[in-house]
Amino acid sequence: MNCHARIPRAALVAATMLVLASPLAAQGTGRGAAWGGGGAVPVTPPPPLGDADTLPPDKYFGVTENDLARTKLEKLVKPGGFAVYIVTDMEGLAGVVNNGREMSNGRSGNSPDHQRFRQELTDELNAAIAGARRGGATQFFVVEGHGANNFRNVLVDKVDSAAMLLRGWPRPNVMETGVNSRMNLMMVVGNHPNAGTPGIIAHSYALGGPMTVNGMKLNESGISAFIGAEFGVPLGMVSGDDSYAAEMKEAFPSAEVVTVKIALSGSGGAMMPLPRVHAQIKAAATKAVQRAKAGQVKLVTFSKPYHVAWCIRNTFAQPVYEVMAKPQGFTLTPDTAAGPRCFTYDTNKAEDIGTIMNLVEWAALKP
Amino acid sequence: MPMSFPRCTRPLLALLIASAVALPGQAGERGGPGTGPNVFQGKHLPFENGFRVYIVSNMAGMGAAVDMKEVMAGTEAGAPAQTNTASFADYEGRFRSLLTQEANAAVRGARLGGARSFVVGDAHPGNSFGNILPWELDSAVVLVRGFPRPIFMISGLDSTFGTLMFDGAVASAGSKGILPHTFGFDAFSVNGKPLNEVAISALIAGEMRVSVSMVAGDDAAIEETRAMLPNGFVGIITKYAVGRQAGITYSPVRVRQMIAAGAAEAVRREKAGAFAPFKMDKPYRVEFTVQSSMSDDVVGQIAAMSGFTLEKTGLRSFRFTTESARQIGYLIDAMQPWVTR
């Protein structure tokens, strides 16, 4: 996921803020560098907020309809098989280092690198599907979790034809749309390390640092697993850079972890050869399904009520931030001790956290 | 994709119906009597022997597509110069070809079912109703493309056709479907019964004694159309709506298999007399509300269109009564150029 890599209005706001207050760019982590490093971005005043900004999220079909999405997805799972739920992202793909032209179409509106990495996303996804199939999986539900191109990056004409895609935006719980108890195993392809971690394009949604649940840091994949766990879906396989791999090994010790690159900065690293990565993902997916069938993939759960804490990235302009601070239907507790844009929320429902993150995305990315 | 166009969110659907190159003022050959005499209205396609199938190809309802940038070229009327060309590359580089292959799958299936003559109507406003790639289309097909043309959803359909198929249908304006819309209307009904684009076309076709045998589209469109067309049809769900621009989608390969199988079954059942033309009581009492993205000025121009006696029933709502469903088609033709404006 990259929550502000594509839409002109939001991106301009973000890019503008980046130039005005560029500690992120200075850190060189690539976080928030929506267009590949802020240096060349002209300082443009944010355009006035238009129509879309007054539209409440529940008036736009697709932002809050978790239950509808889950019901539809449940019906598509055939009983007696083994269904894999695969969350995809792009920052953690083999070869990727640059959050600008590689991760989105960028300001020019056309980036051959982005188009090529959509192919790599599809290749790594196909490797995971092929591996899972070899391990005994029968159905493959794929979530488009990368924000560029409106959460449509998998090449529909190149993906394994057995896959069903959850694609487009707005979409309820965009990285965990419709996840349900009929799914047997979750996998993540191409995700990135947590905000604040020294890794390639490290970030977490639109947050300024890691989200914590009961004090434990969770990156984006961790949040997906946290939500999946509530439906009894364990996390079996993940892929990304070494920094992400270390986070995942610690939090999810029974998951297969594929390291596709070694971070040497926020936007540089040593890339494993693509064919080797595809083979490793395929092998890991096979092993994950086999181990899940043998009951060896453990569900990581947290005690209820969940105490969840996060801070919104300080690069968002005040009007956008204010919408993020008041997600429709949720009352957050400000956590001023942690920072001016920090909140906590206590809940018994992990899915609420996905919904809140979706509403935060909505504030940044409204169509 | 709305953000690339003026007046974003709500008129999302306006764009879909978008794009006639000609301006409303240029009337003349627009299609409807509202714009003057039209020498093209009486034209027929060449007759062909054998069971004839008319396939409406509507890109917004095709498999896998969920987003405006997959189904619009970016060069339609109303699009600003600085369109996001790379995103529209999805339209050019993938979806037009996939659309054409879907049409081919429908033709292949219909042929298996016993059909021998095939017309495909490109009924989606992307690239000015020129989405299908003629050079990739099944070589037996007569392709209807471009705009304007009389009753653009089913131009050329007449009583020599054995059946009418829709690939793909979209759910009506305001419903929980993918890219939902109903031409340029926020609401549309005949005799008090709401009709979507498929049902409106089915009513016109019904007067030609042609029935609808297959409808492919998202789950919302199929469910809604089942309720509107009581005579039944083979319904093919190619995607499930989970947002206005988001869905759970089958791969194009699977979609083509489903559509081919559906079209074969549709022709067989049609030939066995399983379906009947859709009919409603005459005179048709047509009521509609012009979509909210159209300016008051445009609403005024619609009210003043010659050839239609429109009774204003609300700020943006009208009623008219007619004995001929074709008149409804001509009205939609006449309004089409305003749809994006």
Ligand SMILES: [Zn+2]
């Ligand atoms: Zn991403």
